[in-house]
Amino acid sequence: MMFRYPLPSASRREKSPPPDPADLLAWYDLNRRRLPWRAEPGQAPDPYLVWVSEIMLQQTTVKAVGPYFASFLAAFPTVEALAAAPVEEVLRRWAGLGYYARARNLHACARAVTERCGGRFPDTEPGLRELPGIGPYTAAAIAAIAFDRPAAAVDGNVERVVTRLFALEAPLPAAKPAIRALAAGLVPSVRPGDFAQALMDLGATVCTPRAPACALCPWLAPCAARADGTQETFPRKAAKAVRPLRRGAAFWLVRGGAEVLLRRRPAKGLLGGMAEVPGTAWQAGFDLDAPPPATVPLEVRLRRLPGVVRHGFTHFELELAVYAGEVAADTPAPAGAWWQALGGLGQAGLPTVMRKIAAHAGG
Ligand code: SF4
Structure with a gap:
């Protein structure tokens, strides 16, 4: 269905009231999303659930996080349980979510909270910032949501709402400090935790x-971009750099x-500590059509499988040639590698690019 609204005149825009946090909170009380990590009205939030969800939601959608969150919480119901688990088990439960440094930091942070803070999360932004893997956004989100602190948690949804409300012309990412300042100016002293979640929900659903x-927006009247009819053009974005292409086998x-x-990647760096196909x-400069590289870890005859496996990382695109080979059933694994039953490949904790290789090879 198409909706048409009269656009406010320029003079009306100048007279528009500033966005009122109370309007957004009233909207939130009627329209809040029910999320597995979110406290129901009247309940105290659980900082552990808030923290795990905020780390999982970085670069990942609410829909994609749902099943991972349930399985993660079933395996590690408390920060103490997470701290006591081997990091390989944490990485295995994280496999498929991507950005694996988050999982390693999550584990390191659980240990820090358990060992340095007696199992209780710090309740301020500066205190949270001292923990591994907690940057400015996550510290603000946890401080606001778990401890009702007046902190401005600015994620992609909030950036969109704020740039539209104020018709901010500066392009991202240079506009981030200005957006944070504008967002901070909106945070009320009453119910700041609900306000943070309300702003996220407004961006996600309206x-x-x-x-x-x-x-349906509680801030229709004060929205500058809406007044101009230009809301869909915000936030402005600087032209994206083309991601370089890397290749390999x-x-x-x-x-x-x-x-x-399979073998394990080095603990530091891209996909650090994850299981991989050698x-x-x-x-x-890698040539996909050159003879098979000499870095195969076993004496084996290889055949090149048709096609390539493609995967996009944040900073580069990847194309892989896949070579297949068969060895006898009594062949030992080279140092640092192991034989993984094909029937148990799903439990190996392979990251997405490795799962693509397995699918390409029919594994
Ligand atoms: S009026 Fe429209 S563009 Fe402006 S904040 Fe609300 S939903 Fe976003």
């Missing part, structure tokens, strides 16, 4: 990237038709 439902080595060779380094 002030959406495309076709925002302005008719992966070796799908099967033993006795039932197991595949392969070459990923480089700009």
